[in-house]
Amino acid sequence: MWLPLHTRTLCRRRFVAALLKLPRHRDHANVCPFSHSAGLSAQTCRALLHRKHGDPCQVVQLEDVALPSLGSKGVLVKMLAAPVNPSDINMIQGTYAILPDLPAVGGNEGVGQVVQVGSQVKSLKTGDWVIPRDAGLGTWRTEAVLAEDDVIAVPNNIPLLSAATLGVNPCTAFRMLTDFEDLKPGDSVIQNAANSGVGQAVIQIAAAKGINTINVVRDRPEFSQLSERLKAIGASHVIKEEELRRPEMKELFKTCPKPKLALNGVGGKSATELLRHLKVGGSMVTYGGMSKQPVTVPVSALIFKDVKVRGFWVTQWKKDHSHDGRAFRSMLDELCSLIQQGKLTAPACAEVGLKDYNKALNSAMQPFTTAKQVLIM
Numbered sequence: 001m002w003l004p005l006h007t008r009t010l011c012r013r014r015f016v017a018a019l020l021k022l023p024r025h026r027d028h029a030n031v032c033p034f035s036h037s038a039g040l041s042a043q044t045c046r047a048l049l050h051r052k053h054g055d056p057c058q059v060v061q062l063e064d065v066a067l068p069s070l071g072s073k074g075v076l077v078k079m080l081a082a083p084v085n086p087s088d089i090n091m092i093q094g095t096y097a098i099l100p101d102l103p104a105v106g107g108n109e110g111v112g113q114v115v116q117v118g119s120q121v122k123s124l125k126t127g128d129w130v131i132p133r134d135a136g137l138g139t140w141r142t143e144a145v146l147a148e149d150d151v152i153a154v155p156n157n158i159p160l161l162s163a164a165t166l167g168v169n170p171c172t173a174f175r176m177l178t179d180f181e182d183l184k185p186g187d188s189v190i191q192n193a194a195n196s197g198v199g200q201a202v203i204q205i206a207a208a209k210g211i212n213t214i215n216v217v218r219d220r221p222e223f224s225q226l227s228e229r230l231k232a233i234g235a236s237h238v239i240k241e242e243e244l245r246r247p248e249m250k251e252l253f254k255t256c257p258k259p260k261l262a263l264n265g266v267g268g269k270s271a272t273e274l275l276r277h278l279k280v281g282g283s284m285v286t287y288g289g290m291s292k293q294p295v296t297v298p299v300s301a302l303i304f305k306d307v308k309v310r311g312f313w314v315t316q317w318k319k320d321h322s323h324d325g326r327a328f329r330s331m332l333d334e335l336c337s338l339i340q341q342g343k344l345t346a347p348a349c350a351e352v353g354l355k356d357y358n359k360a361l362n363s364a365m366q367p368f369t370t371a372k373q374v375l376i377m
């Protein structure tokens with residue numbers, strides 16, 4: 001998340017680390033003794049490690065990581081796929097709200113398959129697909145030995161890319177559409193960064209609930225193709241940032257109700273423009289700051305429209321609900337059901353082999369990218 005930070009919380013994951021059954025690549029001179037747990041075995045996995053903060057293309061390296069033994073409560077997971085999200089980039093740059101101890105393996109989400117379970121593991125079995133319960137797990141690796149509670153099972157009959165990108169963006173979209181306004185079929189939501197992973201999930205989850213979406217994207221040469229693509233997944237309207245100020249917006253609101261909810265992943269002028277169109281008493285929820293500009297709220301929006309200006313962070317939501325696994329489980333069940341019905345697809349993705357990680361990291365930091373970079377292990 002492109003947010004300036006005032007406080008940094010060290011994220012000390014248990015990181016029970018990883019165990020490799022069939023080593024693929026051996027370069028023992030370069031084995032990193034990276035693990036927070038005792039009981040290291042001689043085995044390794046391959047992992048994208050950073051030893052200091054900085055430009056991801058400079059500081060991330062593919063290394064062998066020494067692994068602990070499984071233990072009775074451990075779960076051996078073979079990672080299958082893991083995306084490169086803006087927050088992963090920010091963690092490596094050292095600008096995110098939670099930072100793991102260094103050296104650290106990058107990646108906060110992804111899907112893996114359980115290969116082996118310890119004798120006391122109850123909730124998981126071999127063959128299950130699992131995703132992290134929380135941020136900071138370090139998913140850019142070939143294998144991991146994790147604690148049972150570090151992961152949660154998802155159906156293994158959903159598309160790989162849907163599973164790999166399920167735990168962050170669709171959950172964020174789901175919560176923002178659920179927790180801030182009582183949205184009914186026929187209501188509207190306006191959002192910027194509508195082509196982002198979050199934005200595409202918002203479009204699809206809203207469409208499944210009969211909610212209109214007004215989707216704002218930055219202008220680009222291939223705007224029409226992008227607009228068609230977003231409409232194909234359920235966008236009601238797709239408009240360019242600069243159109244938000246134009247009188248034509250009045251035409252749009254002749255057929256579409258004023259939005260009760262605005263979702264802001266950009267900040268700056270873009271957020272202010274969203275507020276101009278919000279219904280009286282509506283909420284704007286900020287979840288990202290891709291423009292790196294602060295949110296300015298016009299006085300008139302507060303006085304004459306009494307808008308609510310809120311924020312959302314899915315990591316905090318997961319933390320707040322960690323004592324009650326049912327809330328996360330029931331959200332995942334609902335999202336997976338939408339996936340199985342073909343109503344929620346993964347964002348456009350570029351699949352990149354782990355060894356080509358530099359290409360993926362570089363592409364993930366370019367503007368006007370059309371595809372989420374997903375590392376395939």
Ligand SMILES: NC(=O)c1ccc[n+]([C@@H]2O[C@H](COP(=O)([O-])OP(=O)(O)OC[C@H]3O[C@@H](n4cnc5c(N)ncnc54)[C@H](OP(=O)(O)O)[C@@H]3O)[C@@H](O)[C@H]2O)c1
Nearest residue numbers: 001172193196197198218287288290291312313314367368
């Ligand atoms: N708060 C939370 O819980 C939470 C959860 C998930 C994600 N997020 C945040 O949400 C944001 C989007 O994440 P994502 O994974 O969906 O991203 P993504 O798929 O990588 O897409 C990035 C989006 O940001 C836009 N963008 C990039 N630079 C921009 C700029 N300077 N001005 C305006 N728009 C810009 C891109 O538009 P173009 O195509 O025009 O470049 C694209 O729509 C990130 O800030 C992320 O950290 C927050």
